[in-house]
Amino acid sequence: MKKFALFVVSILTVVLLAACGSSDVSKSASTDDTKSIRIGFSPGPYSDQVRKGIEPILKEKGYTIEFVEFTSGNEINFALAEGSLDANIFQHTAYFESFIKENKLDLVETIKVPTAPMGIYSDKLTEIKLDTSTKYKVLIPNDPPNIARALRILEEGGFLTLKSDYDPLTVSLHDIKSYKVKIEFVEVEQAQLARLISDVDYAVVNGNYILASDRKLSDSLLLENPPFEYQNLIAVRAEDKDKTFVKDLTDAYQTEDFQKLIETDPQFEGFWQPPYFK
16 A cells, blocks of 8 residues: 555656646747847937837737836846846947956847947037146046047047057056146946036037937037947847847847938937948
8 A cells, every 4th residue: 555655656746747847848938939028228219219110120020028227227237137138228349248247147249239429528618629728627437348438539539648559448547648638537327427517528428328318419529430349239148149039129120111210310310320231
């Protein structure tokens, strides 16, 4: 009798384990067929690009898009890595590579997206006109990748000269060879830059935050032509990079309908356009 009871328990255990295994396989397989995509953004135009140009294309394929906006860019990659998001669209390559390396996140870049360039702005001055007898208060981002980006624009604007052997991805204040004018740097988090423009003489601000503050890229005194490391991207978890929803999301950016939107909508005037644009 005891042997029979043990036999029954063993059979039930095998059945339950098989059922659990089957459920896990089914769950794993279904994730490749997801039709609901949660995408993270910082305030600015990238969520508008998706709402206006990408969401209609994906809706035709049966997808729904959930827009999740963060006030701090630092949170968005963590949310993606832990599974709260399926993708994020807010950052450029230099920031992305620096962040995932520092925080050991298994995320990958899929495709570049139309990018709002960084520029120099001022509420006090109508042009970049520098006087060597004046000390200028200059606002810049406080994270290393964007400090590097800001210094390159300031060099182009005639504020300073960088060392000839600097690394484009890691350039810092230590790479300044000489100042052409006196500068007091004010460093703040990216999301705070646009609202502090009036407090300084010149401000170097990321384009997405300019647009989020109801300003225009054309208000800039100098606008960059972003090199590859400062072009914005779509990021996903490495384990998801070959999944159907990722392919459909990236394909939508390469359609003629989306490209026409970027080229004709006044909101995206002045945006850098990826090489796949015709």
